[in-house]
Amino acid sequence: DVKVTQSSRYLVKRTGEKVFLECVQDMDHENMFWYRQDPGLGLRLIYFSYDVKMKEKGDIPEGYSVSREKKERFSLILESASTNQTSMYLCASRPGTSGVWTDTQYFGPGTRLTVL
């Protein structure tokens, strides 16, 4: 079974702190994603990566950056946390079979981040 793990289930940080959220997958997937989920807004894509050291902006990248130094690990960085970044953060991965857009996306358990 595919396993996507996230470093923390719950995290509380102060405004202005630098925050790192880590995601690891164990199935050699090329594609990895970071979403945030807010009530009434659903899941919104922050960033994704289709290969090591490659990244692309999603729909709401402002205030975030990402790092992918190894294939299995994708980090989300909040450079200076703000209260409006309080949210549930979900990581996902997906195989990168070329030309086959039928593959399933697998999600981690989520990190509930509160910024005070």
Next chain:
Amino acid sequence: KQEVTQIPAALSVPEGENLVLNCSFTDSAIYNLQWFRQDPGKGLTSLLLIQSSQREQTSGRLNASLDKSSGRSTLYIAASQPGDSATYLCAVRPHTGFQKLVFGTGTRLLVSP
């Protein structure tokens, strides 16, 4: 821009009922549609994925259908159980920006004993 809508936002049924969850999308140019389940405070679990060339997929008591031309999908749950209580999300993979999934906001289902 692709938009995905799920109606109703919440649904409460007694155990044993068959039920249908609805998902609609505005642009029929999609590669596939996926249904997920999310338990409170948890991540998403994939239930069914329907390719754009398919009409339906089945897994156990779940059956998902896809009518791409009308921009609709339904998730049918047979003989519902309290353990089915969760939020159900649908997501489409559009032709434009194909790396991304576009999610609906979900239907929160409560099955009471």
